[in-house]
Amino acid sequence: MAEANEREQKNEQRKQQIIEGSIAVLKEKGVAASSMNDFIKSSGLSKGGVYHHFKSKEDLLIGVLNYFFEQHVTDISEATIHDLNAYEQMRHFLTEREEILERVGELNQLMMDFFAHATTIESIRQQFELQYCHFQDYIALVIQKGIDNGEFKSSVDPYAIATGFMGVFDGICSALVVAPDRVKFPNYAVETALAILDGIRQQ
Amino acid sequence: MAEANEREQKNEQRKQQIIEGSIAVLKEKGVAASSMNDFIKSSGLSKGGVYHHFKSKEDLLIGVLNYFFEQHVTDISEATIHDLNAYEQMRHFLTEREEILERVGELNQLMMDFFAHATTIESIRQQFELQYCHFQDYIALVIQKGIDNGEFKSSVDPYAIATGFMGVFDGICSALVVAPDRVKFPNYAVETALAILDGIRQQ
Amino acid sequence: MAEANEREQKNEQRKQQIIEGSIAVLKEKGVAASSMNDFIKSSGLSKGGVYHHFKSKEDLLIGVLNYFFEQHVTDISEATIHDLNAYEQMRHFLTEREEILERVGELNQLMMDFFAHATTIESIRQQFELQYCHFQDYIALVIQKGIDNGEFKSSVDPYAIATGFMGVFDGICSALVVAPDRVKFPNYAVETALAILDGIRQQ
Amino acid sequence: MAEANEREQKNEQRKQQIIEGSIAVLKEKGVAASSMNDFIKSSGLSKGGVYHHFKSKEDLLIGVLNYFFEQHVTDISEATIHDLNAYEQMRHFLTEREEILERVGELNQLMMDFFAHATTIESIRQQFELQYCHFQDYIALVIQKGIDNGEFKSSVDPYAIATGFMGVFDGICSALVVAPDRVKFPNYAVETALAILDGIRQQ
DNA sequence: TATGAATGAGTTTTCATTCAT
DNA sequence: AATGAATGAAAACTCATTCAT
Numbered sequence: 001m002a003e004a005n006e007r008e009q010k011n012e013q014r015k016q017q018i019i020e021g022s023i024a025v026l027k028e029k030g031v032a033a034s035s036m037n038d039f040i041k042s043s044g045l046s047k048g049g050v051y052h053h054f055k056s057k058e059d060l061l062i063g064v065l066n067y068f069f070e071q072h073v074t075d076i077s078e079a080t081i082h083d084l085n086a087y088e089q090m091r092h093f094l095t096e097r098e099e100i101l102e103r104v105g106e107l108n109q110l111m112m113d114f115f116a117h118a119t120t121i122e123s124i125r126q127q128f129e130l131q132y133c134h135f136q137d138y139i140a141l142v143i144q145k146g147i148d149n150g151e152f153k154s155s156v157d158p159y160a161i162a163t164g165f166m167g168v169f170d171g172i173c174s175a176l177v178v179a180p181d182r183v184k185f186p187n188y189a190v191e192t193a194l195a196i197l198d199g200i201r202q203q
Numbered sequence: 204m205a206e207a208n209e210r211e212q213k214n215e216q217r218k219q220q221i222i223e224g225s226i227a228v229l230k231e232k233g234v235a236a237s238s239m240n241d242f243i244k245s246s247g248l249s250k251g252g253v254y255h256h257f258k259s260k261e262d263l264l265i266g267v268l269n270y271f272f273e274q275h276v277t278d279i280s281e282a283t284i285h286d287l288n289a290y291e292q293m294r295h296f297l298t299e300r301e302e303i304l305e306r307v308g309e310l311n312q313l314m315m316d317f318f319a320h321a322t323t324i325e326s327i328r329q330q331f332e333l334q335y336c337h338f339q340d341y342i343a344l345v346i347q348k349g350i351d352n353g354e355f356k357s358s359v360d361p362y363a364i365a366t367g368f369m370g371v372f373d374g375i376c377s378a379l380v381v382a383p384d385r386v387k388f389p390n391y392a393v394e395t396a397l398a399i400l401d402g403i404r405q406q
Numbered sequence: 407m408a409e410a411n412e413r414e415q416k417n418e419q420r421k422q423q424i425i426e427g428s429i430a431v432l433k434e435k436g437v438a439a440s441s442m443n444d445f446i447k448s449s450g451l452s453k454g455g456v457y458h459h460f461k462s463k464e465d466l467l468i469g470v471l472n473y474f475f476e477q478h479v480t481d482i483s484e485a486t487i488h489d490l491n492a493y494e495q496m497r498h499f500l501t502e503r504e505e506i507l508e509r510v511g512e513l514n515q516l517m518m519d520f521f522a523h524a525t526t527i528e529s530i531r532q533q534f535e536l537q538y539c540h541f542q543d544y545i546a547l548v549i550q551k552g553i554d555n556g557e558f559k560s561s562v563d564p565y566a567i568a569t570g571f572m573g574v575f576d577g578i579c580s581a582l583v584v585a586p587d588r589v590k591f592p593n594y595a596v597e598t599a600l601a602i603l604d605g606i607r608q609q
Numbered sequence: 610m611a612e613a614n615e616r617e618q619k620n621e622q623r624k625q626q627i628i629e630g631s632i633a634v635l636k637e638k639g640v641a642a643s644s645m646n647d648f649i650k651s652s653g654l655s656k657g658g659v660y661h662h663f664k665s666k667e668d669l670l671i672g673v674l675n676y677f678f679e680q681h682v683t684d685i686s687e688a689t690i691h692d693l694n695a696y697e698q699m700r701h702f703l704t705e706r707e708e709i710l711e712r713v714g715e716l717n718q719l720m721m722d723f724f725a726h727a728t729t730i731e732s733i734r735q736q737f738e739l740q741y742c743h744f745q746d747y748i749a750l751v752i753q754k755g756i757d758n759g760e761f762k763s764s765v766d767p768y769a770i771a772t773g774f775m776g777v778f779d780g781i782c783s784a785l786v787v788a789p790d791r792v793k794f795p796n797y798a799v800e801t802a803l804a805i806l807d808g809i810r811q812q
Numbered sequence: 813t814a815t816g817a818a819t820g821a822g823t824t825t826t827c828a829t830t831c832a833t
Numbered sequence: 834a835a836t837g838a839a840t841g842a843a844a845a846c847t848c849a850t851t852c853a854t
Contacts, residue, residue: 030323032235036845046819048848057845109322116319118381119312120233128381136385157394163375163386164395170377171370178321178331182339183366191360192367192399199402239828249836260828436729438641442849452815463849515728522725524787525718526639534787542791563800569792570801573780578772580779584727584737588745589772597766598773598805605808616837645824655840657827666824
């Protein structure tokens with residue numbers, strides 16, 4: 001029993017080792033240009049060794065993505081402060097937790113790259129969808145609360161604004177890849193997001 | 204002289220023929236999965252024939268992208284109505300020209316796909332950057348006009364809002380790929396964009 | 407001593423367990439497409455476990471073949487009835503023991519498959535040769551008896567006819583794989599074999 | 610037009626060149642053990658060159674098989690002499706055309722090997738089936754003629770005997786692989802086949 | 813005895829590109 | 834201008850076998 005546990009732990013370590021090597025490769029070369037051989041070289045293991053832990057390239061890529069979500073995307077609901085009203089809650093999220101936003105920006109290039117493969121690799125799309133819905137639901141909920149409180153206009157569709165809110169960040173991150181000199185992240189995103197909040201506020 | 208002209212025209216026609224075939228392939232298979240052979244088959248020409256007109260795959264891809272921008276991205280400045288103030292101008296753009304937005308949505312999947320390769324293929328990135336800057340400058344200009352008019356708050360950074368504005372559309376289009384059931388396009392984008400406008404307005 | 411015996415018995419059981427699993431795999435996938443991993447999975451043991459009992463794939467394959475011959479190929483001499491003359495003996499074998507023939511047909515596909523590897527793997531060829539000679543000797547003996555009795559023509563070469571006799575069965579079994587709709591087994595084989603017997607009979 | 614023809618001829622030559630190299634490899638290594646790389650090396654072309662002419666290993670293998678059938682399996686109906694009755698016709702075929710039989714024996718090892726893959730590769734099975742049916746029909750026809758003539762017993766099933774007839778050759782060829790010291794080919798096959806003919810004759 | 817992580821040469825196939833015609 | 838045969842590096846993946854535990 002104890003042995004089995006030890007082995008499993010070692011396996012997990014190995015997997016992590018492979019994933020971390022792969023991330024380094026992916027950051028350098030991009031998803032499309034990274035080959036299994038690259039991941040294998042970076043892992044320090046042999047071909048068979050890597051394939052022992054991940055049964056295909058897709059499998060490894062999903063492993064990387066999961067690791068990413070686990071490590072880097074802090075659960076937004078952790079940032080909730082229950083005393084605040086909806087508006088303050090959102091503001092707080094935008095202005096006080098800037099570290100999160102900055103980290104998002106750093107990882108952005110790789111994320112966008114993965115993201116683009118959501119089109120081609122269904123299982124990657126599903127991973128993204130899961131994360132996306134989670135966020136979308138949470139933000140829509142906060143906005144709904146704001147509507148119920150009378151903070152936001154009753155004409156607001158909480159899902160539209162939640163989607164737009166997230167879109168600002170995703171879209172600006174995309175732009176960062178295309179025209180890094182023209183886009184200041186997260187500043188521009190925060191300013192736009194605050195404008196959205198002001199725009200839906202009840203005067 | 205006349206002959207030379209005729210020849211050039213035929214050349215242009217051939218190029219277009221190749222590009223149009225390639226677009227059909229790209230829409231069906233995606234950028235990463237489309238091979239030169241696929242483009243060649245769809246062109247009706249031979250290998251050598253296609254390579255005569257485009258010296259590499261990258262070259263052809265850029266040709267496709269240019270054709271795309273020329274054909275499908277209506278120059279935003281055409282939509283300008285000079286009698287309107289900045290706020291009305293933006294509103295008009297969002298609510299009266301919905302056909303444009305819808306077309307953007309349709310092309311989005313392929314664009315996102317191309318976009319992914321902005322990371323890897325520098326020349327593709329440059330094409331996107333050119334287009335991006337063009338739009339960004341134009342929108343920032345309109346917003347600046349609104350600030351000067353006193354329509355918008357003086358604290359507004361026109362480039363931040365222009366960037367956010369575009370980001371909403373790009374970001375929501377991305378989301379469309381990931382979670383099509385959760386995103387209504389262009390509705391959500393328009394509602395968010397209008398909220399931004401309301402948010403930066405001088406009360 | 408007793409312990410040593412118990413151990414050996416357990417070993418034999420393990421080997422049999424591995425072989426039976428392997429046969430199931432071989433029937434489903436064919437010899438060429440079956441991997442050591444498949445055999446290991448089907449055995450319920452681990453990699454090391456199987457390799458402990460069979461030192462290589464070839465070794466396991468030979469084990470399977472032996473098991474096969476032991477289990478399924480009833481010793482033809484058991485079917486001998488000593489009161490009968492040679493002609494009746496052969497007839498009896500063909501017409502009264504049809505169950506055997508049918509079983510042969512069922513196993514045929516796998517046998518043919520193994521057989522193909524007789525070319526490549528010398529040790530498999532040797533196993534087949536052993537079995538083949540055993541049968542050939544026995545049938546040739548019966549025919550020789552018939553010649554001595556005056557039942558069969560004295561011009562007959564007993565080994566030629568014995569070989570041909572077996573060939574009819576093997577050949578028709580092969581044909582069964584290639585053109586199952588065109589071959590009725592064992593009917594066609596029995597009819598041909600009876601014709602051979604009639605053909606060598608002294609009128 | 611002339612050019613197109615020349616090109617096609619050259620293509621055919623290339624294909625033949627690849628096939629002939631492949632046959633040499635197959636004779637030496639066997640079907641199962643021969644890799645595409647081996648065929649490529651033996652062809653003198655590059656990887657892509659071979660794949661230009663044969664789109665997969667299976668495709669090449671079928672090419673080899675066809676070439677074989679075309680080159681080596683003389684159409685049995687060519688051997689027909691119309692003045693002879695059925696019995697003499699069959700005898701003639703067995704005793705006068707021994708060169709054919711001997712050549713069959715020589716090629717036998719490779720054929721058996723291919724044959725074994727009829728189980729695994731459907732397209733190879735189909736090629737064999739085609740050839741098989743062709744022969745079977747022809748022989749059954751001759752036997753039917755003999756029955757109609759009163760040469761053969763009316764109780765004879767022509768397809769059973771035709772199948773058995775072919776089986777003798779196929780079966781003995783198999784035996785040749787397994788126990789070459791115990792099998793004389795084509796002698797044993799001819800003697801058995803003649804016995805079959807005698808066995809179905811009307812006394 | 814038994815486990816399963818690890819090895820690495822090997823497999824088939826793809827594909828952007830070149831070049832003689 | 835156009836053809837298509839040829840190149841060869843690289844791709845993803847397999848698999849019999851070994852060995853530390």
